Each structure stands twice: as C-alpha cells, then as structure tokens.
Amino acid sequence: MSESLPGAALLPPAGPVPGAALHAIDKAKAEAHARLIEQMRRILGEDICKAFEDPKVVEILLNDNGEVLVERHGEGITPLTTMPAAKALNLLGLMASYRETVVDRAHPIVEGAMPPEFLLARFAGCIPPLTPAPTFAIRLPARSIFTVEDYVSRGILTDAQYEKITTAIRDRKNIVVSGGTGSGKTTLLNACSDYVARISGLDQRIVIIEDTREIQCNAPNVVQMLTDPDSGIDMTRLLKLTLRYRPDRIFVGEVRDRSALALLKAWGTGHPGGLATLHANDAEGALTRLDQLCQEAGVPSQRHLIEEAVDVVVQIARDPNHPAGRRITEIRFFD
Incomplete structure (x- = not known):
C-alpha cells in the first residue's frame, strides 16, 4: 500500500476553482476597492470631491506649500482649499496601490488614470526629494462639449x-x-x-x-x-x-x-x-x-x-x- 505524504489530504483538488471560491475572490476585491475609494474621498475632502462633480473643472493642482488650486473653463485658476503633506502622501500611496505599484524614495513618481469613481482622471504626483513636499496634478476629462x-x-x-x-x-x-x-x-x-x-x-x-x-x-x-x-x-x-x-x-x-x-x-x-x-x-x-x-x-x-x-x-x-x-x-x- 502506498503511503501519502503528511498533510496531503489537505491539498485542494486539481482543476478549476469552484464557483463559490471565485465569488469569494470577486467579493473580496470589490470590498477592497470600495475601501480604497472611501479612503481617497476622506483624504481629498469635501471641496475637492465637489470639484470632481463640477463640469467646468479641468484641473486640480496641489503645490508643495499645501495649497490646492482649481482651474475651470473660462475662469482661470483659483484657490480651492489646503491639504497637509501627510494627507497628500497618503493619497499618493493609495494611488500607487491602485496602480499596483509603490511610491517611496526609490520610486518617487505616481502617474496614471484614477479609479472610475474619479472619472478616470489623469493623475501625476511626486514626493520628496523631487519636491519639498508631496504634490500632484489631476487632469479631469471633459464633461461638457464646447462647440x-x-x-x-x-x-x-x-x-x-x-x-x-x-x-x-x-x-x-x-x-x-x-x-x-x-x-x-x-x-x-x-x-x-x-x-x-x-x-x-x-x-x-x-x-x-x-x-x-x-x-x-x-x-x-x-x-x-x-x-x-x-x-x-x-x-x-x-x-x-x-x-x-x-x-x-x-x-x-x-x-x-x-x-x-x-x-x-x-x-x-x-x-x-x-x-x-x-x-x-x-x-x-x-x-x-x-x-x-x-x-x-x-x-x-x-x-x-x-x-x-x-x-x-x-x-x-x-x-x-x-x-x-x-x-x-x-x-x-x-x-
């Protein structure tokens, strides 16, 4: 009689992943994504989140002094709010996580499309030593057509x-x-x-x-x-x-x-x-x-x-x- 290795009975059977397991994986991913979006919204704050809903807004900019500026069609650039460096750093970390990368001294730049909940806006940001404090520029897609x-x-x-x-x-x-x-x-x-x-x-x-x-x-x-x-x-x-x-x-x-x-x-x-x-x-x-x-x-x-x-x-x-x-x-x- 052949002997089985210890613990062999605990191995899952070969073949496709059962439907219930796939559902559990999908559910876990959806929950993780929802948590990420909630964290992003909390860091961005009410004023910046409202800017994403304003069809006139084309750009949201964070300078290294913590000042957040917004550009609207036909209205130029105006101050919007402020963001502490610690929050900005957390936001870049969340964007890096969403983009399946990292942001640290060896990888100080994060760029790419934001999640769909943020209109797939174009995000570009960096951290020290490239700038004195974390900064970013968010380019929003057009929501209304200027004919x-x-x-x-x-x-x-x-x-x-x-x-x-x-x-x-x-x-x-x-x-x-x-x-x-x-x-x-x-x-x-x-x-x-x-x-x-x-x-x-x-x-x-x-x-x-x-x-x-x-x-x-x-x-x-x-x-x-x-x-x-x-x-x-x-x-x-x-x-x-x-x-x-x-x-x-x-x-x-x-x-x-x-x-x-x-x-x-x-x-x-x-x-x-x-x-x-x-x-x-x-x-x-x-x-x-x-x-x-x-x-x-x-x-x-x-x-x-x-x-x-x-x-x-x-x-x-x-x-x-x-x-x-x-x-x-x-x-x-x-x-």
Whole structure:
C-alpha cells in the first residue's frame, strides 16, 4: 500500500476553482476597492470631491506649500482649499496601490488614470526629494462639449476662422491643434471632434487613441483605445493595431513621443481627416516638433512625410487680455 505524504489530504483538488471560491475572490476585491475609494474621498475632502462633480473643472493642482488650486473653463485658476503633506502622501500611496505599484524614495513618481469613481482622471504626483513636499496634478476629462460655434460666440474664433476649420473637417484634412500648456488644446480638439460627430454616419469609423480618456466623440461608429504602460502597450503599438480596425479617421489625444512617426504614416496612407494635439509655440514650430518626435524612433528627418500628412495646424494660446482667456493665433494650411 502506498503511503501519502503528511498533510496531503489537505491539498485542494486539481482543476478549476469552484464557483463559490471565485465569488469569494470577486467579493473580496470589490470590498477592497470600495475601501480604497472611501479612503481617497476622506483624504481629498469635501471641496475637492465637489470639484470632481463640477463640469467646468479641468484641473486640480496641489503645490508643495499645501495649497490646492482649481482651474475651470473660462475662469482661470483659483484657490480651492489646503491639504497637509501627510494627507497628500497618503493619497499618493493609495494611488500607487491602485496602480499596483509603490511610491517611496526609490520610486518617487505616481502617474496614471484614477479609479472610475474619479472619472478616470489623469493623475501625476511626486514626493520628496523631487519636491519639498508631496504634490500632484489631476487632469479631469471633459464633461461638457464646447462647440466650434461656442468658440465663435465667445470671440475666440472669428467667422472666417470658423469657416476655415469646419471646411477643413468636412474636406477630411488632417488637423494638428498646437499650443502651450493650459492653452486649451484638448478643449478645441473636442470641439472639432463634436463637429465631426455631427456630420458623420455609420460609414465613418473613428478610432481614438489616448493615454487617458479626454477626447469626447458622439459619432455613431467610434472605438476608443487607451495605452497601458503596465502591459507595455504604448501609442505606437495602438496605432499599428488601429490600422486593423478599418479606421476612416484617427484621433490622438496628444503626440508626445516616437509614436508621431506611426501617426503620420497612418494619416498619410489612406486615413485622412485625423485630429491630434501637440505642444508647440507656433504652426511652424509644430512641424519642427513633429520631426523631432519622429527622430526619437531612430529615423532621419521626416519633414517630407510631415508635409504629406499634416494639412492644417491650428494654433491656440492663452491671452489674459481676452474675455475667454485664450484665442486662436494662427491657422496654417500646408496643402
């Protein structure tokens, strides 16, 4: 008679996990998530939590002096509340836990999308020694669409500029919205995206690629993709995947790395009518910036490809003297 090892009878049987056990695992995960959300809400406090519910809020910022600022559409940046360093550190720790990473001296940066309960807002934060005290910036997704007609009514776009942009959209030109930090690039791209949605039917398939969800598009045939750094899925990989999805138009939230090369190739090979944003100070600088980003992929200058793929650059800038706080400074066609 064969002998069994001590304790062998205690081992679970081989095979699939029983349904009851799976339910218990799911329940435990849901409870842990609920506790994390409650802790986050408690740390953020009433004022910041209310800011997440305000459709005008676009950014929540914590400075190293503990002051929390909020930026609202058309209202600029104003003080909101304060947050002690200890609470801020706890918040970064919870975000690191949610992102399945850690935050400590060896890993002082936490970034990524927040939980759905916080609108999948884009979170970026760091701790000492990078800053004297914990800091963060939270970018909220658009909750309301500022249409191109709204830009005209508020004097940001002239009637002539409106005609140029809407004609370019109808003619399926590839448009880059360029500007500095906080100039309103994504808001303007969303206005263009809204116009695309209004003129598109099921025959127009739109694929949107972003790091965090910011682009709104209510067209009837849309696929939205997000990068996943944890899985090594970057924008370049998604752009290559996008070509298998039969896109008619390709929108990119922000071009900031070597993925510029893949985007330009996609735009220039039978997928016109795209939209993208880019950090640059003027239209010519936008083309130079695109070229620099392409070269990050280890290729020589792609100026010829850029001239083939990019049809229009719309430059937007902050303007404290304008009632809306920003204005369109240039619309450059490269046909």
